[in-house]
Amino acid sequence: MIELANVTKSFGSNHVLRGVNLIVPKGQSMVVIGGSGTGKSVLLKCVLGLVRPDQGLITLDGQDVAKAEREAFLARFGMLFQGGALFDSLKVWENVAFRLLRGPLKRPKAEARAIAIEKLRRVGLVPETADLFPAELSGGMQKRVGLARAIAAEPEIIFFDEPTTGLDPIMAGVINDLIREIVSEMGATAITITHDMTSVRAIADRVAMLHGGVIRWTGPVKEMDVTSDPYVQQFIHGRATGPIAAVR
Amino acid sequence: MTLASPLAALGRPVLAALAALGRVAIYAGQTFGALFSKPFYTREFLSSLLHVGWLSLPVVGLTAIFTGGALALQIYAGGQRFSAEAVVPQIVAIGMVRELGPVLVGLMIAARVTSSIAAEIATMKVTEQIDALVTLSTNPLKYLTLPRVLAGTLTVPLLVAVGDIIGIMGGFLVATGQLGFNKATYIQNTLDFLEGADVVSSLVKGAVFGFIATLIGCYHGMASGRGAMGVGGATKTAVAAASVLILAANFLLTSVMFGS
Ligand SMILES: Nc1ncnc2c1ncn2[C@@H]1O[C@H](COP(=O)(O)OP(=O)(O)OP(=O)(O)O)[C@@H](O)[C@H]1O
């Protein structure tokens, strides 16, 4: 279980998170929605310790993440970055198998490569992509390689930052199914950021909406459509007018 | 405007420079510490050896040969004024080995290697590749910095040695081809004159400059701001800082080793 209590983070005078409270139970799929620039990516980075929160407490299974032994802590996580963040000096398969080629999870090269190719297949990429360099791929393909890398070592907790942006509708469907499968079959805990309402409905057990630096609304995905919260309603229906200003 | 403001204007950059130097020193300490704990990324180290050392050879060779040649011409012309033109082999040797070899190689490495390291790491920083490394349980200090700094510290002395030899050869070619020196005597004079301490000082300088060039490249890459501007800024600062530090270190090392 991941728990955030009163987490705040500012960059200079830009107060991004102003007291976030959120609980993500083990084995559940949480989807975080919210306007562009509201701090969703920063939120995930705070949990991973890539960004140090100014205040508040973040715990994983009751243990303060800031005090956790970094190596063991991070070994439990997989993360898909919004921009893919592939290592451009390494081939696609070496990116996917990064964890399997070094460190405690190290295994023989041929085996690591086979796993990488299998993960690539699961994100809809043919084995021939394995030997290309990231710069030779399209944006959507890079995103999927990033996804394959995030799941390659079968982590317990996976963060997906906009997994389907830049993908065609069919590929987006494949990815949605994959994320759902990872949660329900492998029992992973997932936090997904997305702007795609189809994805939200396909992936989420629970939904949380970040707005104004706090979690404005959270609840089971079924309740998202019927909640009377005007912010959520404006957001999920994509209305230009409402409590959320169009210019931010 | 008060009387103190020119002083403040002078003091602020000095303080900032000292603070930066302190941060670099801490970073250097952390890098050194990383040497003694596992894992060691051999593949990254070998690739750094290739990029820092081997691929710098052409630049180093060309720089050295032209410098050695020009040095011979200058010493000959200058020496003629008090009929001391015969000292060309000795002065070329000592000038190359003690000063010009290490300094020029160091500066060329700052231009070639520091810039590429800083730009590469800064780009990794702004595209979240450094964050990705961390989440994949890999310490960037060990994976990126240590292999590069180690490669720089080990290969730049060798590059300096090569530069020294090629520089002396440049002087030899000009002196024997154009200034009428006897080949055998030229070589004999060079060998007789150079001492072990000269060569050692050259290599020590090379190691220090290689350390500085690679460490500063990594440091500024890691400290890069966001976006393309951040990468450009990091690269520029890294090359400038590495060059100045190399020249300052050269002065210090020369004073320590030859200052008595
Ligand atoms: N390292 C940083 N330094 C300074 N400001 C930052 C940094 N990272 C994020 N920010 C700022 O924090 C705010 C939130 O950024 P974040 O990337 O979390 O937005 P987001 O909700 O993920 O938006 P999007 O949906 O567009 O990805 C933005 O205003 C951004 O400028």
Ligand SMILES: [Mg+2]
């Ligand atoms: Mg984001």
